[in-house]
Amino acid sequence: MDRNQKELSRQSPVGSIYVHVPFCYALCGYCDFYKELYDRQSVSPLVDALLSELRREAAEHALRIMTIFVGGGTPTTLPIPELSRLLGALRDTVDLALREALEFTVEANPATVTTEVAATLVASGVNRVSIGAQSFQPGELLVLERTHQPPQVRQTIETCRAAGIDNINLDLIFGVPGQAIAGWRENLARTIELGPDHISAYALTYEHGTRLTRQLNAGRVQRCDPELEADMYSATIEDLSAAGYSQYEISNFARPGRECRHNLAYWRNEQYLGIGPSAAGYVAGERYKNVPNSAQYIEAIAGGRLPRIEREVLPPDQRAREAAMLALRLNEGLIFAEFAARHGQRAQDIFAHAIEKHVSLGLLRVEEGALRLTPTGRFVADSVVADFLA
Amino acid sequence: MDPSRIRNFCIIAHIDHGKSTLADRLIQSSGAVSDREMKEQLLDSMDLERERGITIKASAVTLDVDLDGQPYMFNLIDTPGHVDFHYEVSRALAACEGALLVVDATQGVQAQTVANAYAAVGADLHIIPVVNKIDLPGAMPEDTAIEVEHVLGIDTGHVQFVSAKSGIGIAELMRAIAKVLPPPTGSASEPLQGLVFDAIYDEYRGVICYVRVVNGTLRKGQKILLMGRQRHYYVTELGKLRPQMMPVDTLSVGEVGYVVANIKTLKDVTVGDTITDVNAPAATALPGYQPPQQMVFCDFYPAGGEDYSELREALEKLSLNDSSFTFEPEHSEALGFGFRCGFLGLLHMDIVQERLERECGVEVVQTAPSVTYEVLMTDGSVQRIDAAGDLPAPDKVEEIREPLVEVQMIVPADCVGNIMKLAEQRRGEYNRTEYLSTQRVMLTYMFPFNEILYDFYDKLKSLTRGYGTMDYHLSGYRSGELVKLDILVGGKAVDALSVIVHRSNAERRGRRVLQRLKEEIDRHLFEVVLQAAIGTKVIARESIKPLRKNVTAKCYGGDVTRKRKLLEKQKEGKKRMKTVGRVDIPQEAFMTVLEPEE
Ligand SMILES: Nc1nc2c(ncn2[C@@H]2O[C@H](COP(=O)(O)OP(=O)(O)OP(=O)(O)O)[C@@H](O)[C@H]2O)c(=O)[nH]1
Ligand code: SF4
Ligand SMILES: [Mg+2]
Secondary structure, eight states: OOHHHHHHHHSOOEEEEEEEEOEESSOOTTOOSOOEEOOHHHHHHHHHHHHHHHHHHHHHSOEEEEEEEEEESOGGGSOHHHHHHHHHHHHTTSOGGGTTTOEEEEEEOTTOOOHHHHHHHHHTTOOEEEEEEEOSOHHHHHHTTOOOOTHHHHHHHHHHHHHTOOEEEEEEEEOOTTOOHHHHHHHHHHHHHHOOSEEEEEEOOOOTTOHHHHHHHTTSSOOOOHHHHHHHHHHHHHHHHHTTOEEEETTEEESTTOOOHHHHHHHTTOOEEEESTTOEEEETTEEEEEOSOHHHHHHHHHTTOOOEEEEEEOOHHHHHHHHHHHHTTBTTOEEHHHHHHHHSSOHHHHTHHHHHHHHHTTSEEEETTEEEEOHHHHHTHHHHHHTTOO | OOGGGEEEEEEEESTTSSHHHHHHHHHHHHTSSOTTTOOTTTTOOSHHHHHHTSOOSOEEEEEEEEETTEEEEEEEEEOOOSGGGHHHHHHHHTTOSEEEEEEETTTOSOHHHHHHHHHHHHTTOEEEEEEEOTTSTTOOHHHHHHHHHHHHOOOOTTOEEOOTTTOTTHHHHHHHHHHHSOOOOOOTTSOOEEEEEEEEEETTTEEEEEEEEEESOEETTOEEEETTTTEEEEOOEEEEESSSEEEOSEEOTTOEEEEEOOOOOGGGOOTTOEEEESSSOOSSOOOOOOOOOOOEEEEEEEOTTOOHHHHHHHHHHHHHHOTTOEEEEEEETTTEEEEEEEESSHHHHHHHHHHHHHHHOOOEEEOOOBOOEEEEETTSOEEEESSGGGOOOGGGEEEEEEEEEEEEEEEEGGGHHHHHHHHHHTTOEEEEEEESSSSEEEEEEEEEHHHHHSSHHHHHHHHTTTOOEEEEEEEEEEEEOEEEEEEEETTEEOGGGOEEEEHHHHHHHHHHHHHHHHHHSOOOSSOEEEEEEETTEEEEEEEEOOOOOOOOOOOGGGOHHHHHHHHHHHHHHHHTSEEETTEEEOGGGGGGGGOOOO
16 A cells, blocks of 8 residues: 555545536625636636546545535536536546435526436436525515526426426525515415425525625615514524424424435534635545635646645644534534544533533523534524634 | 013914914014925924824924014914813913913904913913904904903903914014013023923933023033922033924023933923022022813723733823823723823823824723712711722712812803703803803803713804803812712623712613613623612613524535634624623723713
C-alpha cells in the first residue's frame, strides 16, 4: 500500500456529495446563494470543472456515497447533454451495491422540468426532486421575484411522478412582506393537497447585500411582524402534522421514512464533499468553502489548484460545539451516547451550564438519552444554540 | 514697550456673536498673520473647536499696531461664549483693563451678553460696546446699541459698529481701543508680580503659563517663585503669542506673554497664582481666582473589551491639558469599576467624552449626569453627594438639599406665556421680568438645577422659535421633597440607573424611564420585569415579553461555518452590553433616565 492509500483506509469514508450549479433563468431578489444568469457559453466549461473537481476529490478521499444533492442555482437549467454528463459522473461515484439505497436529489424550479429533463434525471439515477414552490399566491411570488405561476408547481410534480420520481419535496417561504396568517395557511393547504413526500418551510430572511434587503432599508417593503411570523411558524407545525407530515428538524417536515437523508447528514455532522463554486464541504475534520465565483473557480481547477476560499480544521472542542449546534436542530436531538463516542467527552459535562440554563427556562429537555429542544425552544433555537458555541 | 502704549483687553459676547471672527480682523489688520496664513477663527486651534465652530478655550495674542504713525501693543484675549466655559472669561477679565463687548446686531443683547457684561463691570473693566454683523440684512445696529445702554446700563458713547466678517468699522474700532481703553497702571520699579491667567500643557516643554505682568519685569533666566504654591523655578523661555509663540528676553510691566519654567504637570500650577522674583519678592500675591467649579457629575465605565487601567491612563492624559474636570475611582454593582467624573456642564462632559474617544481611542459607558446634593444627616453633619447611588440610608437622612440656579432667559415677548408654563413644570420660581424692548423680555427665575440641566435649553429654543437664550449661575441650596428613584431590572436594583427626583415627579419619571428601557432592552428568552421604586414601594412596572422566535430557517446548503459565525456574531453583540443578573442591558439604556416625560 502506498502512503496515500494508507491514509485513505484510516479515514472514515465520505458519505455525501453536494454539487452547486450556479445558473438561474432569473435572479430572485431575496436570494443570496451564489448564482448567475444562465448563459449557454458558460455551461460546458463549468461542468468540465465540476467533473474535474469531483474526480480529484474522489481520488483524495475514501468514498461510500449514500446521498447526493445537486443544488444551486437551478440545476435543471443545464441542457440535457450537460445535465446527463454531470449526473452520470455523480452516480458513478456510488458503489454498485449501494445504488439501490442511494438518495439522489436534484433541485428544480417549477417550469424548468420538461418531460425530457425528467427522463434524463431518472436515467441518471435521480430519485428525489426538490421543487422551489415558495408560495401559491401570485402576489407573493411577485414580491419574491419568482418567475413561475402557481399552477406550474402541480404540473412539475406530475411530470416528475410520471417519469417515475416518487420522492418529492416542496420548498415554501413564510413571512413574505404583506403575507397574512390566512394566506400562509392557504399555501400550506395547497401544498398538502399536492401530496409531496417532504416539505421545507423557511421563514424569509433578509440576507446582507440582497436586493430585497436594500428594498427593506429603503422602506419599500415591510418586514413581517415577528409575532405574526411566530404565529405562522406555529401554524406550519400544526397544519403539517395534522396532514401526516411530522417535523424532524426546525424547518423540515416529512412523511414517515421520507426525511431527507442528505440534510440529515449535515445535521448529524457527517462528512460531505462540496463540489462547485461556493460549495461547502466537510472532510477529514476540515470545513472548507469554494470561491463563490465561476470564473475563478474554473481558473483554479484548470490550474490544478484547490478552488478554496476558506479552510478550517476545527480543534476538537470546536468540533464538539458545532456538532451540538447542528444536532439540536433535529427533533431527535443530541444523542448523548453517540456524542460521547464521537467526541470523547460527555455533552452533559461540556455543556452543563447551557443545558441547565435552558432546561430551567423550559427550552430544552433531556429524554430518552438525548437532549432536545422543547416545542417552545424550537422557536428560539438560535438563542439556545448560541450558548453551546462558547 | 512704554506701558502707556499698551492696551490689554478681552473680547466677550454671547455665543456666536462673532468674537473669534473679530479677533481675526484685528490680527489681520495688525499684519501679525499674512493673508496666506489667515483662516477663519484663527484662534480656535483645537480640532474640536474648529469642528463645532465654537471657542472652548480662551486664547491670547499680542498685536503690534500702528495707528496714525503711533505704535501700540494690543494684548487681546478671545473668550468662549458658552456658559460651561464662563470661568475662562473670568480669568481673562482679571488680566485686562478693557473689554470689547460684542453684540450681534441681528440678535441684540442675549443671555450671555448680560452675564459677561456684568462680569466685566464687576471686574472694573472699561467696556467698548461693539455692535457686530452690521453687514447682515436683518441687522438693527441702532436698536442694538440702545438695548446695550438700556439693559446693561453701559455707556454707549464709544459704541462701534462693525462687521467682523467684511471688515467694516475695524479701523475705527482700533482707534477707539487706543483712545478709550486705559493703559496698564503697574510700575516697572515695583517687585515683580505676574498673574498666571491660564496654563496649557505641552508634550515637550511641560507646562506653559500665560502671564500678565502687573508690576516689575519678567526676565529669561530669572529665578521665580509661584507665591501660592511656594515653589521655585528658573525661567527657561519667555515669549509673546503672535499668535505662534515667539521668544523674547523680557516681559515688562503691563505686557502679556508666556513663560516656560520646567514645570512638569498642570497640577503643579494654580491658575490665578502670582509669579514673583525669588530674590526680590513682592509683599503680597495678586487676588487670584476661584477654582473652576464642577457642576455636573457622571460615571465613565470602560465599554466592551476595554479595561479599567486604559481608561485611567486616558483620563490622566486628558487632565494634563484640561484641569477643569475631576475624576475619582468608582465602583458600581451593575457596571463594575470606573470613574466618577465632574464637569463644568454638559457641553464640557460631551467634549471630554469625545476627546477620550478621539485622542485616546477609549470608549466609555456613561451614566446619566447628576448635580451635587447636600445631605443633612440625622447626626447634624452635612454630606455632599453627586450620584443617587451614594445617598445614605433613609433613616440616617434628615433632609436632602438640592442646588438652585438663578436663570436669565431672554425671549420674544409673545413667548412669555409658554415659557412661564415650562418654568412651572420645572418647579421654577418667578423672580422678575425686564423689558429689553417692546418685543423682547428678560425673565429671571430660580430653578432647581436638576430641572434645567438636561433638555431645558432645547425646550426653551423650541418654544421661542429658536430666539430664546439663557444663562445660569449657582445660587445656593434648598431643602426639597427629594427621593431616590430606584430602577429594578429582573428584580435587581441597578445602581447606575438610580436618580434623585422630586417626589411629585417620581411616578411620571419612573414610568417614562421604564418605557424607554423597554425600548432599549432586547427581548430575552424569559420575561424581563422592569420596576421603578421608592424604597420598597414599587410605583411603576413594565414587562418585556419573552422572545418568541429566533431561529434561522436555512442551513445554507451545508455551509455550517457560516451558520456558526452568524450565531457567534449574535453572541458577540451581547458582549458590548452590561449584564445585570441574567439581563443584558445595552449602553444606551443608562442614559434613558435622563429623558424626562414626553
Ligand atoms: N455676516 C456676518 N457674519 C459674522 C460676522 N461676524 C461673525 N460672523 C459669523 O458668525 C458665526 C460665529 O462667529 P464666531 O466668531 O465663531 O463667534 P464667537 O462669538 O467666537 O462664538 P463662540 O466662541 O462659540 O462663542 C460665524 O459663522 C461667523 O462667520 C459678521 O460681522 N457678519
Ligand atoms: S432563489 Fe433559486 S431560482 Fe431564485 S435566484 Fe436563488 S437560486 Fe436562483
Ligand atoms: Mg469664538
